Amino acid sequence: MAKIIVTAGPVPGHVVPLAAIAADLTKRGHEVLFYTGAQFAEPISATGARFVPHPAEVDVTVGALDAELKEREKLAPLDRIVFDIKHLAADQAPIHDRRLQELLTEFPATVVISEPMSFWTLPTALRASRGRRPLLVNIGIAPPAFGSVDTAPFGPGLLPPTTDEERARYDDMRVQMGAFFADPQKYVEGVFTSMGVTLPAPLFDAMATVPDHLLQLTVPAFEYPRSDAPAGFRFIGPLPAAVDSEFELPDWWAELSSERPVVVVTQGTVENGDLSQLLVPTLRALADADATVVAATARPDGPDMVRAALDGQVPANVRLAGFVPFEQLLPLADVLVTNAGYGGVQTALRHGVPLVVGGETEDKPEVAARVEWSGVGVNLHTARPEAVAVRAAVDDVLNDPRYRRRASEIRSQCAEYRPFDAIAEIVERATAAVEQPRLGLRREGDGL
Numbered sequence: 001m002a003k004i005i006v007t008a009g010p011v012p013g014h015v016v017p018l019a020a021i022a023a024d025l026t027k028r029g030h031e032v033l034f035y036t037g038a039q040f041a042e043p044i045s046a047t048g049a050r051f052v053p054h055p056a057e058v059d060v061t062v063g064a065l066d067a068e069l070k071e072r073e074k075l076a077p078l079d080r081i082v083f084d085i086k087h088l089a090a091d092q093a094p095i096h097d098r099r100l101q102e103l104l105t106e107f108p109a110t111v112v113i114s115e116p117m118s119f120w121t122l123p124t125a126l127r128a129s130r131g132r133r134p135l136l137v138n139i140g141i142a143p144p145a146f147g148s149v150d151t152a153p154f155g156p157g158l159l160p161p162t163t164d165e166e167r168a169r170y171d172d173m174r175v176q177m178g179a180f181f182a183d184p185q186k187y188v189e190g191v192f193t194s195m196g197v198t199l200p201a202p203l204f205d206a207m208a209t210v211p212d213h214l215l216q217l218t219v220p221a222f223e224y225p226r227s228d229a230p231a232g233f234r235f236i237g238p239l240p241a242a243v244d245s246e247f248e249l250p251d252w253w254a255e256l257s258s259e260r261p262v263v264v265v266t267q268g269t270v271e272n273g274d275l276s277q278l279l280v281p282t283l284r285a286l287a288d289a290d291a292t293v294v295a296a297t298a299r300p301d302g303p304d305m306v307r308a309a310l311d312g313q314v315p316a317n318v319r320l321a322g323f324v325p326f327e328q329l330l331p332l333a334d335v336l337v338t339n340a341g342y343g344g345v346q347t348a349l350r351h352g353v354p355l356v357v358g359g360e361t362e363d364k365p366e367v368a369a370r371v372e373w374s375g376v377g378v379n380l381h382t383a384r385p386e387a388v389a390v391r392a393a394v395d396d397v398l399n400d401p402r403y404r405r406r407a408s409e410i411r412s413q414c415a416e417y418r419p420f421d422a423i424a425e426i427v428e429r430a431t432a433a434v435e436q437p438r439l440g441l442r443r444e445g446d447g448l
Helices: 012-027 038-045 066-072 077-090 093-106 119-127 164-180 182-194 203-209 253-257 279-285 302-309 326-332 342-350 364-374 387-399 401-414 419-445
Strands: 003-007 031-036 050-053 111-114 135-140 213-216 233-235 262-266 292-296 318-321 335-338 355-357 377-379
Touching: 003 012, 003 093, 012 031, 012 038, 012 111, 012 135, 012 342, 012 419, 031 038, 031 093, 038 050, 066 077, 077 182, 093 119, 093 182, 111 119, 111 419, 119 135, 119 182, 119 203, 135 419, 164 182, 182 203, 213 419, 253 292, 253 326, 262 279, 262 326, 279 292, 279 302, 279 387, 292 302, 292 326, 302 318, 326 342, 335 342, 335 387, 342 355, 342 364, 342 401, 355 364, 355 387, 364 377, 377 387, 377 401, 387 401
Parallel strands: 003 031, 003 111, 031 050, 111 135, 135 213, 213 233, 262 292, 262 335, 292 318, 335 355, 355 377
Antiparallel strands: none
8 A cells, every 4th residue: 555645736627637546546545645725625535535735824725815816817828827836836835845744754655646836846856866755746737838849839829840940930939938937937946945955947847857757648649749758758648537426417418419519618617707708709609500509617606697798698509507527518519619728628538529729828828729739629719709700610610520530539549548547557666666675674684
């Protein structure tokens, strides 16, 4: 039995996939401690893991950073990334690092499983060589951000270069991006110095090269090839999700099994405060379409918000919902319209559902670019599309079989991977490597 610490930033898109990993490891008989925001106590405890909350002074889920988060909402997309690096990650890192060291003293884990933006785990790997510390495994819950000669600079959502002119332009952009991120890089380096370690590379690169493993939750067909990827980088496929047996099917569910196309639209679990960005324009765009449109708002008051935005005039072909488990919904869908959250896109691909995507914040432009590059859907290149653009994109995906065919090919590739088995194998091998020397010493002392 292994002892494992799992930690994630207190955001559903970060916590949910790592909670699924924790649940699988506990089922295999391992002892898991999960360290994240206080609001996730119930779902984490349900995995069988021991839940430990973030200290209140750095827990965004208990309102500790409300003022800062309000300022963040006013920023442009790239400025938000800088804000997140400095104030939602670096500023809290020393407190999280101290807490992690306390937990490791109390609970001597052989493996720490994290996700890239929880970079309070990096000092643990930097303080001691491998074998004298826990193995650090990062789970790629977003597109890999490390630099490569084979890709554009991370952030704007540009496709890989195909000509010498594009390569030269991307080289110039790398210089410009380096200058743009020089301030947050210096800021983070100062925080790491305060923790007694040196950040060995630009932050996005360090998040991939410092951990012993970076396990990407997708398949090669959805990710840009890189000739210079870090040694610990590998694909393990998207995580399967359990079917929610307690979900009560709405009375319109049977309509989704008719011959009429089903279009699902969502803005995910985070960027759903303003449903006029993508969801409402999609409902307007498809109001007269020969399709059933499911608005998955992912919030209990979502249907009321949509009705208000539409002045009570909900199109006859629209079905409003709060939370709907995608594991049950997407097998019945023909198209998913989404703001390009990584987890939702991967779930669609596991079910062979083509996409229409539009997102501008965090990593969403990069996810949308990969949808375009891989051929599984249409990239709207904006988080606030016009209804006419959404209609054209949905019609294109429904009527052109190339999108469905390519999504089906990626579904087949996803089926070849066993992500839970891959993670468990790494955990169990690391634990065995620690236990074998101990057993060897005991046998030597016994004269064996």
